[in-house]
Each structure stands twice: as structure tokens, then as C-alpha cells.
Amino acid sequence: MTQASPGPLAAPLEHGRGIALWQQIARSIEQDVTDGVLAPGARLPTEAQMSTRFGVNRHTVRRALEELSRAGLVQVEQGRGSFIAEDVLDYAISARTRFSEWIRAHNKEPGGRVLDVRELAADAAVAAGLGLPEGARVARLTRLGLADGRPVSLSSHHFPAARYPGLLDALQACASVTEALARVGVNDYRRQQTRVSARMPQGNEAELLRMPRNRPLLVTENVNVDAAGAVIEFGISCYPTPRVQIVFEP
Amino acid sequence: MTQASPGPLAAPLEHGRGIALWQQIARSIEQDVTDGVLAPGARLPTEAQMSTRFGVNRHTVRRALEELSRAGLVQVEQGRGSFIAEDVLDYAISARTRFSEWIRAHNKEPGGRVLDVRELAADAAVAAGLGLPEGARVARLTRLGLADGRPVSLSSHHFPAARYPGLLDALQACASVTEALARVGVNDYRRQQTRVSARMPQGNEAELLRMPRNRPLLVTENVNVDAAGAVIEFGISCYPTPRVQIVFEP
């Protein structure tokens, strides 16, 4: 950060600093992608070229590419070369963001997998988000969001159970949250506030999102309200980096 | 054989009473925090110490800490220990967010340390952000942002060098970016777009921000424009999690 950037795919490596060379190479390429130096679809130099530029053995470059390939950031094709995946999804936060619209805006097919639907007692965070007393009954949907069959989000949606009696069944039956809410009479809602943080994946989160465990999750917490301003939902969503980025336009 | 030694972190546990031991431990620590026995930033005893004090296995203590960590009340750092979480700084993104105003809004004293000021050639990402051709000359300020002397941000600010001749000197001399811009005739600017991502700290970033290396950084990229809509600045800022969160209200 404090030193001049030496250009794409040739960042200086630190030897013997505890960080493996292949990890530094992988990070360097990753950085070039998030910086836009390497655009989606761009062709990477050959493994031989990169090994001379980084000053390492070709095996070391291959180890980095293997990691990036497993993370879905790079596609390696035998006999052709390696390419940056065209997969970075911008999640533009607005008052009426819907999952399916977001995915369709990127010309991908939205999908989802319901992991869990149940009623439980609100913990402190959920209670605060919904404006309920701690311990109040809430309906919770846990869901994996897919774009062209690829996991892009892992989210928990919390609703005040008392106010929407048939919601639990509707969530079980419907493909989308919007649809389930419509079935219990909520035809419109908007995003009131969004809080963004980041943390490392825990449990099986990395596995579900098909991402390596040493990459952070972007985490959003948001409150949805109906037309009258009443709180309908408190959602916590996790997105895999660097495949997903969040964009605000004030 | 629970002896009556009613001090912090040693409340007697009820065995076989329906409430899991790890939940009782978590509740006990939580109580010590609300009672003020454990202040924000305070170090907890080691897992081994707590396991002997509570008379349980280390796993059971870890289960409690995992719960508290997930709730954001406790911060666990490998090789160092566990700590009561510091207060979270909410960074409310708006069109006219200024660093010093942000910090003052939390009743803390804003500060900063200039790490580097120089002129250099724009790489692809910076050029795209500023709307300049790649390789154009840009002035760059790298700065550590402080709140009550504690680092809360690490940011690089890029300006089109050609348009603001005296900017480099002004950045050297002034305490804030806003002040330096005012000196070269820019009296107002607003945030146009903000992109949020997350990555692991590299190089000395974790050290500068005084955070553990295994926690992610929140990274924002934003474009600032003047009243006429001309691009003035492209900034990349890193914030330590979970000390800083980003909040957006549409």
C-alpha cells in the first residue's frame, strides 16, 4: 500500500516471511482482478512467463493457479491457457433490491436451495433488528442463493412469527421470499438500512458457498419494512469474496 | 463440587439441570460484561484457566466463546487470547461523508498519520476510477486514520495531478484531505459511488491497523466529484473488522 505498484502480475514476493510464495502469487493475481487490472475473460500469461516474471519455479505458479481455479476466479484450460473467470457479481444495494432481479441483471439464471425453515426465539441481534423483545418467536428461513447453479449467497431471513401465521408453510412451499410474503398479504416492502461487515467463514459455510476457507465473507444485515414503515424482515446475508462485491450509489 | 467463590468468570454451574454447561458459561461472561466487571477490550482468562475455574473441559469453554464470538461480544485471537469486543464504529456512507465528521459523530478525536505522498502513473484501476488514460500522472496520498489515537482506516487517495498543480505540497502540509483540496480551490465535493469488498490484510497492513492478521479488511473504493460533476478523487480505503462496519441508508 505504501509502495509504488510495480504493475500487473509482477508484485515483489517476500521470501521466508511465513507466507508461502504460491499464496502471495495467488493474492497478487486476485488483487489485479479486484483492481480491474485483469478484466473478466482476460488471458493470463503462460505459466512459463509468469514463473520467470515472479522469479519462481513453474510448479509454484501452478500451485497458485490451482488455488484460484478451485476458488472459481481463474479457469485453466489445457492447451489454451488460463483466463480470468467472468464471474464477479456487483450487488447494487437499493431500496428495492430483490435477489432474482439482481441475478437476472447479470444475465444469469437465479436459483435457490432452502436449507432450513423453522420457528425459534429471537436472540439479541435479531430482536433488535425486528424491534421485538428478546426471546420473541420468529420464523427463520435459511437459504442458499444460486446464479446459474453457482452459490452466491447464504442468507437467514427472520420474520415476526406472531404477525404472519401462515408464513412458515409459505416459506416451505415458495421458491422466493417475495412470493412467500405475497401469500401472507405483504405485497411490497423496501430495504431500510443495510449494515456491511466481513468475517471468516465458519462451520460448513465455505463448503456451501464453494469457496476456500481462508477467504472472507462479506456480511450484510438489513431491515425490510412495508409501505407503512412497519418492520417485516431482518436478514443476514453472506457473500463469497471476491466473487461478489457490494455497490452503493447514494 | 462447586465451591462458593463468587467472582468474575467463576459462577457455579448447575449440572444436569436442563441448561447446557456452555450456555451457562456464555451467560456468565455476558453478565460480567453488562455488570461492567469486564470492560470493552478486557482480556479474558485463557481457555485452560476458564476450564479449570468452571470445572469443565476446554471444549465446553470453547463452545461458549464460539457463541459469544458469533454474537460479536467477544473477539478471539489465535496465539494471543480472547478479549471483550471494543465498541463498533459505524461508518455511515452518504454523499458528504468526511473522515473527521465520522469520528466526531462517535465522540472520538479524529487524527491521522501521513504515510506517503507522491506522484505516480495511474494503473488500470485508478485510471478507470478517475476517468483518465492508463499511465496518466496522479497524486497519491496514503494515510492512516485514527480515532482517539487508535487506527481505524488505511486509505489511498488519488487525484489527477495535471488539474491541481499545488496539490502535492498541500497534501504534505495539511492534516486533512478536505483542507488540502480547499487550498487548491476545491471547496466542495461529494461521493458518487462506493464499492465494498473484503480481503485479508497483506504486508504491514495488519500491523498499521493494529489488528490480527487472520481477520479480514473491509475495503471500499469510491469516486468523489465536484459540484459540476467532474471527478476529483478516487479513493481506496481499508477498515479493520469487526471494529468498523459500514452502514447504508437509501
Place this chain on the structure above:
DNA sequence: ATGCATTTGTTCGTATGTATG
């Protein structure tokens, strides 16, 4: 720079109590 002590992270295995059918 190197090794050592401390502390958390991870993964085995084992046993027990509880709810369910």
C-alpha cells in the same frame, strides 16, 4: 535470525443423556 513458551485452532476418539418412534 532462532528457538521457546503461551495460547488458540483442529481433529481424532469415547461416553452419556435425551427425545423419538
Place this chain on the structure above:
DNA sequence: GCATACATACGAACAAATGCA
């Protein structure tokens, strides 16, 4: 009563990160 599944709890060992002499 019995089989099963699940959460809880304990024990041991090693890996990884940190701080210090």
C-alpha cells in the same frame, strides 16, 4: 423395552499464530 439420532461433555494430541528472550 429397544434402536436410533442428536446434542452434550470429556480426553488427548498436534497444528498454527503470537510474543519474547
